[in-house]
Amino acid sequence: MDVRPAAGGAGTAYVTHADCLKHEMGAGHPECPQRLGAVNEHMRSSGLWDRVRVLDAPLASADDLKRVHRSAYVDLIFEHAPAEGYVQLDPDTAMNPHSLDAARRAAGAGIFAVDEVLAGRSANAFCAVRPCGHHATPTRSMGFCIFNNIAVAAAYALEAKGLERVAVIDFDVHHGNGTEDMFGTPEWQGRVLMASFFQHPFYPYSGTSNPAPNMVNVPLAAGSGGAAARKAVQDSWLPALESFAPQMILISAGFDAHREDLLGGMKLVEADYQWITRALMDVADTHAEGRVVSMLEGGYHLGALGRSVVAHVETLAGAAA
Numbered sequence: 278m279d280v281r282p283a284a285g286g287a288g289t290a291y292v293t294h295a296d297c298l299k300h301e302m303g304a305g306h307p308e309c310p311q312r313l314g315a316v317n318e319h320m321r322s323s324g325l326w327d328r329v330r331v332l333d334a335p336l337a338s339a340d341d342l343k344r345v346h347r348s349a350y351v352d353l354i355f356e357h358a359p360a361e362g363y364v365q366l367d368p369d370t371a372m373n374p375h376s377l378d379a380a381r382r383a384a385g386a387g388i389f390a391v392d393e394v395l396a397g398r399s400a401n402a403f404c405a406v407r408p409c410g411h412h413a414t415p416t417r418s419m420g421f422c423i424f425n426n427i428a429v430a431a432a433y434a435l436e437a438k439g440l441e442r443v444a445v446i447d448f449d450v451h452h453g454n455g456t457e458d459m460f461g462t463p464e465w466q467g468r469v470l471m472a473s474f475f476q477h478p479f480y481p482y483s484g485t486s487n488p489a490p491n492m493v494n495v496p497l498a499a500g501s502g503g504a505a506a507r508k509a510v511q512d513s514w515l516p517a518l519e520s521f522a523p524q525m526i527l528i529s530a531g532f533d534a535h536r537e538d539l540l541g542g543m544k545l546v547e548a549d550y551q552w553i554t555r556a557l558m559d560v561a562d563t564h565a566e567g568r569v570v571s572m573l574e575g576g577y578h579l580g581a582l583g584r585s586v587v588a589h590v591e592t593l594a595g596a597a598a
């Protein structure tokens with residue numbers, strides 16, 4: 278059994294908030310509060326809950342969000358939160374009266390986690406939040422996402438905390454088009470490296486035509502499993518990460534590439550998420566003083582999601598893998 282203590286010895290932060298359980302987008306919507314409920318339940322039943330530092334996510338400010346979103350978009354979301362019922366933002370994404378706070382907590386979690394890890398209070402962090410973020414573009418919500426949580430965190434690390442290079446990793450089954458839209462621009466190139474694999478062709482049908490030079494995109498066919506995912510990491514992500522030498526690794530951790538998740542068509546299992554997490558931690562240990570901030574994105578089979586988060590966070594926390 279390979280047991281490795283988390284780098285820094287300060288343990289793993291688990292950043293979450295009860296507001297994230299109150300955001301819901303209507304009956305039958307796959308991005309439902311029960312997802313976060315299942316994650317928390319698996320954290321507790323596995324005993325992992327007692328081995329992480331459970332911390333409340335603060336609200337992100339409008340200024341925090343405006344580092345990556347256009348000002349008019351942030352203002353629109355703040356102004357249009359409904360007092361009752363729903364406001365539909367796009368065909369897949371809606372707000373209820375709790376959604377604005379949930380979305381601000383989700384983005385605030387990443388900022389808080391960056392602070393925790395940079396201050397050395399936690400070796401690394403996982404943000405158990407919703408709504409997810411990686412489809413949200415500078416100017417609009419999309420695909421269940423309101424604010425781009427991982428991009429808000431990455432921009433905070435660079436602009437507010439003075440880091441020079443951060444890597445954003447995305448292993449959700451869907452391409453993180455919003456994150457690519459934000460960081461593929463000349464303003465961020467050289468400061469952000471984004472590496473991802475995703476099912477293709479598949480929603481949102483992006484990521485394959487002329488990606489920006491700081492994007493390491495590996496499209497994978499439906500049916501691809503752990504071997505293909507690990508090969509993408511080994512052959513594409515790791516060489517790029519080694520030469521980029523990030524000072525922090527941020528992870529868009531979606532678990533909808535799991536074989537039990539029927540929203541996607543890939544076939545990863547818990548052991549693949551452990552392996553990927555370990556590989557990223559090794560890069561972080563070499564270049565970034567072990568600093569990893571991971572944020573929940575997709576994952577719609579409640580059991581597979583709960584088990585996969587436990588596998589991921591156990592690895593971050595230095596448990597047996």
Ligand SMILES: [Zn+2]
Binds near residue numbers: 449450533574575
């Ligand atoms: Zn997804």
